[in-house]
Amino acid sequence: MTFELERPYPRIRTGETLSCGGSQNWFEDANFHACGCGVVACADTLLYLTGRDELTWEEYDSYVNQLRRFFPLIPRRGIDGVRLAMGMNACLRRAGVPVRAGWSVSGRRFWERLERQLSDDLPAIVAIGPNFPRLWGGEKLTLYRKTDGGYAEADRTKGHFLTATGLDGEWMRVSSWGRELYIARRDYERYMKAQGALFTNLLRLRRL
Numbered sequence: 001m002t003f004e005l006e007r008p009y010p011r012i013r014t015g016e017t018l019s020c021g022g023s024q025n026w027f028e029d030a031n032f033h034a035c036g037c038g039v040v041a042c043a044d045t046l047l048y049l050t051g052r053d054e055l056t057w058e059e060y061d062s063y064v065n066q067l068r069r070f071f072p073l074i075p076r077r078g079i080d081g082v083r084l085a086m087g088m089n090a091c092l093r094r095a096g097v098p099v100r101a102g103w104s105v106s107g108r109r110f111w112e113r114l115e116r117q118l119s120d121d122l123p124a125i126v127a128i129g130p131n132f133p134r135l136w137g138g139e140k141l142t143l144y145r146k147t148d149g150g151y152a153e154a155d156r157t158k159g160h161f162l163t164a165t166g167l168d169g170e171w172m173r174v175s176s177w178g179r180e181l182y183i184a185r186r187d188y189e190r191y192m193k194a195q196g197a198l199f200t201n202l203l204r205l206r207r208l
Contacts, residue, residue, distance in 0.1 A: 003118035004166035010047040021175030035078030038161040045123045098208040107197035122205040129199025130159040144182040
């Protein structure tokens with residue numbers, strides 16, 4: 001069964017190119033460049049919830065910078081899920097959007113909650129946690145791109161927030177670094193089991 005958002009995810013125009021969501025890599029500030037993925041995921045989600053689906057880079061840059069004060073980043077560490085939810089709620093109230101955020105669900109309810117949010121036309125911000133408790137560990141989650149013949153490895157990451165826009169059987173469709181990518185359900189379950197559901201989880205959104 002397929003679950004997906006009802007409208008296109010926000011696209012940012014840079015020259016002749018349209019992205020799939022934004023990317024922290026576009027920003028010059030070194031700390032934001034390294035750790036701003038959660039802020040970008042929240043900014044893109046807010047754009048979706050307020051009905052804005054295409055912006056120029058200049059519009060997007062201005063929008064994200066207006067929101068950054070609600071999401072204070074710890075240098076080289078970024079932001080945790082609880083503070084991400086707090087910042088998201090402040091922005092939702094400010095924008096008059098009748099949706100509220102909370103952090104995490106039990107691991108066994110992750111997919112059920114993800115399906116419910118997408119069915120409610122709510123983007124799902126998903127966390128790929130750091131290696132825990134060994135933060136220096138090298139285990140990463142594989143991200144895939146869709147090809148004519150199936151799926152091919154595109155990247156690997158840890159300690160990263162991205163946004164789920166669809167779920168089709170064993171594949172989660174996500175926006176990350178301005179690209180449409182995919183996560184295999186089995187890979188995410190394996191990573192969550194190895195690293196724990198404290199940090200590898202999702203931002204719950206519910207309509208009021």
